[in-house]
Amino acid sequence: MAGVGLRGVRKSYGAVEVIKGIDLEIAHGEFCVFVGPSGCGKSTLLRMISGLEPITGGDIVIEGEIVNNIAAADRGLAMVFQSYALYPHMTVRQNLSFGLENVGTAKGDIAAKVDAVSKMLQINELLDRRPKDLSGGQRQRVAIGRAVVREPRVFLFDEPLSNLDAELRVDMRGEIGALHKRLGNTMIYVTHDQVEAMTMADKIAVLRSGELEQFGTPLELFNNPTNTFVAGFIGSPKMNFIKGHVDHADRAMLVLATGEKVALPATGFDQKPGQNVTLGIRPNDLQPAPSASLSMVVRSVEQLGTDSYLYGGLEDGTAITIHSPGQTQVTPGEKIHVGAAAASMHLFDTESGNTLRIS
Amino acid sequence: MGKIASFLTATRGKNGRMDWTDWVSYGYLLMGVLVIFGPVLWLLMSSFKDEAEIQRFPPRFLPYTQETIEVEGYDTPLALYDIVAGEFEGRRLAQIRRVGLVAQMVDPNEPDVRLKVDIADREAIESVGLATENYTELFEKFSFLKFFWNSTFITVVATAITLMVNSMAAFGLSKYQFRGRNVMLMIVVGSLMVPQTVVLVPLFIVTKELGMLNSLWGVIIPAAATPTGVFLLRQYMLTIPDEILDAARMDKASEWKIFWRIILPLSVPAIAVLAILSVIWRWNDFLWPLIVLSENENFTLQLALNSFQGEMTTKWSNLLAMTVLTLLPIACVFFFLQKYIATGIASTGGK
Numbered sequence: 036m037a038g039v040g041l042r043g044v045r046k047s048y049g050a051v052e053v054i055k056g057i058d059l060e061i062a063h064g065e066f067c068v069f070v071g072p073s074g075c076g077k078s079t080l081l082r083m084i085s086g087l088e089p090i091t092g093g094d095i096v097i098e099g100e101i102v103n104n105i106a107a108a109d110r111g112l113a114m115v116f117q118s119y120a121l122y123p124h125m126t127v128r129q130n131l132s133f134g135l136e137n138v139g140t141a142k143g144d145i146a147a148k149v150d151a152v153s154k155m156l157q158i159n160e161l162l163d164r165r166p167k168d169l170s171g172g173q174r175q176r177v178a179i180g181r182a183v184v185r186e187p188r189v190f191l192f193d194e195p196l197s198n199l200d201a202e203l204r205v206d207m208r209g210e211i212g213a214l215h216k217r218l219g220n221t222m223i224y225v226t227h228d229q230v231e232a233m234t235m236a237d238k239i240a241v242l243r244s245g246e247l248e249q250f251g252t253p254l255e256l257f258n259n260p261t262n263t264f265v266a267g268f269i270g271s272p273k274m275n276f277i278k279g280h281v282d283h284a285d286r287a288m289l290v291l292a293t294g295e296k297v298a299l300p301a302t303g304f305d306q307k308p309g310q311n312v313t314l315g316i317r318p319n320d321l322q323p324a325p326s327a328s329l330s331m332v333v334r335s336v337e338q339l340g341t342d343s344y345l346y347g348g349l350e351d352g353t354a355i356t357i358h359s360p361g362q363t364q365v366t367p368g369e370k371i372h373v374g375a376a377a378a379s380m381h382l383f384d385t386e387s388g389n390t391l392r393i394s
Numbered sequence: 395m396g397k398i399a400s401f402l403t404a405t406r407g408k409n410g411r412m413d414w415t416d417w418v419s420y421g422y423l424l425m426g427v428l429v430i431f432g433p434v435l436w437l438l439m440s441s442f443k444d445e446a447e448i449q450r451f452p453p454r455f456l457p458y459t460q461e462t463i464e465v466e467g468y469d470t471p472l473a474l475y476d477i478v479a480g481e482f483e484g485r486r487l488a489q490i491r492r493v494g495l496v497a498q499m500v501d502p503n504e505p506d507v508r509l510k511v512d513i514a515d516r517e518a519i520e521s522v523g524l525a526t527e528n529y530t531e532l533f534e535k536f537s538f539l540k541f542f543w544n545s546t547f548i549t550v551v552a553t554a555i556t557l558m559v560n561s562m563a564a565f566g567l568s569k570y571q572f573r574g575r576n577v578m579l580m581i582v583v584g585s586l587m588v589p590q591t592v593v594l595v596p597l598f599i600v601t602k603e604l605g606m607l608n609s610l611w612g613v614i615i616p617a618a619a620t621p622t623g624v625f626l627l628r629q630y631m632l633t634i635p636d637e638i639l640d641a642a643r644m645d646k647a648s649e650w651k652i653f654w655r656i657i658l659p660l661s662v663p664a665i666a667v668l669a670i671l672s673v674i675w676r677w678n679d680f681l682w683p684l685i686v687l688s689e690n691e692n693f694t695l696q697l698a699l700n701s702f703q704g705e706m707t708t709k710w711s712n713l714l715a716m717t718v719l720t721l722l723p724i725a726c727v728f729f730f731l732q733k734y735i736a737t738g739i740a741s742t743g744g745k
Contacts (some may be wrong), residue, residue: 087640108646120637124659134645
């Protein structure tokens, strides 16, 4: 069972702490995605798991064994790098067999394995070419092939799709997903793209400046974000945040910064009168309705045929995005009323950003 | 060929006419060719002249040899002259010897009669010809092959050691993080500023204490690690992405294997440059071998060339011939590898 566990893992460069104690358990066979904005430490964390980057504190556990002091080569992992990191002077075949040669695999076995993997990844036609003669997508396949051929316990992917064009990225996303199903290995995948995270992951770990913000399945993160950061990061377009406070007279009412009042979805949390809260509504939950309480001015409209996006702002300038299915009659400059169902609203404490549970 | 021809005759002016810039640029280039190739060409021509022709004033460009003839009763062939004035005008005579302003001559058809001719009345019969004995003597009278072997041995072995040592140092200084790395690099680069002549005496003493005087190793070892080489290779290796090394580490490659299988093949352009430089340095090295090697049999070509220049006389004909032979390997190195020099330097030092 090649699960991966992080227990209070820390990393500092001199006085600067970049990973501030992360606890995480990835079960065997899970596809786990580390996601976060650039500079959040996700790639560093991956390199720490791989052993390429030494850790400053905590334990990294692979298959129940603490591997802190085991060299990268001996951890039984394989990594796919952002730049592919293919050996430029070797042919695809040599690239694939290099790792096997290093562990002393017999020549016949190497050939058989390289053959099988290259067929699986459809690169068997390219075996005698050098990386510079391949397209981006082909290089990507070779890089994945180089990882697969060694039959590692865990696969590590470091933003492998960020150098590909949009169309290819979608294809490769599907292929990596399929690969995971076929091999059933544990995979850890780093990306800054939440769409990749949502589409591929069994579990997502959202990181921000070296800290784990939330760890859970994609829908858990989407439906129950623990704070404004996760809520804003997961889901596209971004969730709308509207600042306000709990009404002094009626604790069940919310006064928005614009002065408009909205009924709190529920009063299950320990709210105090005058407490600053932030209302979070996903763009697809916010819909134009003549009777709704929020009024916004539409600044621009995107018509995609099947969907339409309205961008605008409330009276106090808070930016609002609306995603509505179908086509819309709304034109830029128009003032409309919008509202959302109480059940689809998220409520956050403005100071801490944490979710206020609505029950 | 057509391409080369059209390249060499390219003009800025249209329809084959010469623009004034064409005159200037071709004139400038031609001057460059003359300045650079003139001396080499002169050397080549002179190396085929016999001793007398070399000493001749005013000098002639092409090597001439005087026609000679075997005359009965004389051991060596005699030089032939046309007599243009005086008593024997119109005859063709061979010169036996010259005494002052008078030459003793003989008619090849009447070998028994000696004739006295004013030297102003004769004119040598000459034709363009190569004095190849300048070259053959090198092999017969001097141990040219021995010198050549010494030079080759020093060049090849020293270059191999230089590449090995320098690339390992460069790998360490470019791809590993360790305390004192920058200090080390500063020392290496700083030593570039110390001229060799300054350390000549201490270097000599060290070499002597190690018992390497008068051996080829005494020439090879002290100069094996060159700061230029370390710096050049390090700069190049910095451009190799670390991710490739990381990938190799994930592929279970040892650090030695990373060096041998990844770093070295990827550094070939820089290594080629260093190899060429090292070959040129070692081959042309004069001062250090002169100090270390004192026995004739260990001499390199450069030292052998030097030894031709005696205190009293200099055997110019052999000296020039040997110079040509000494130049040839370096010229070949340049000719075949010059594209590496250009691309390699462009991708390393110049950036």
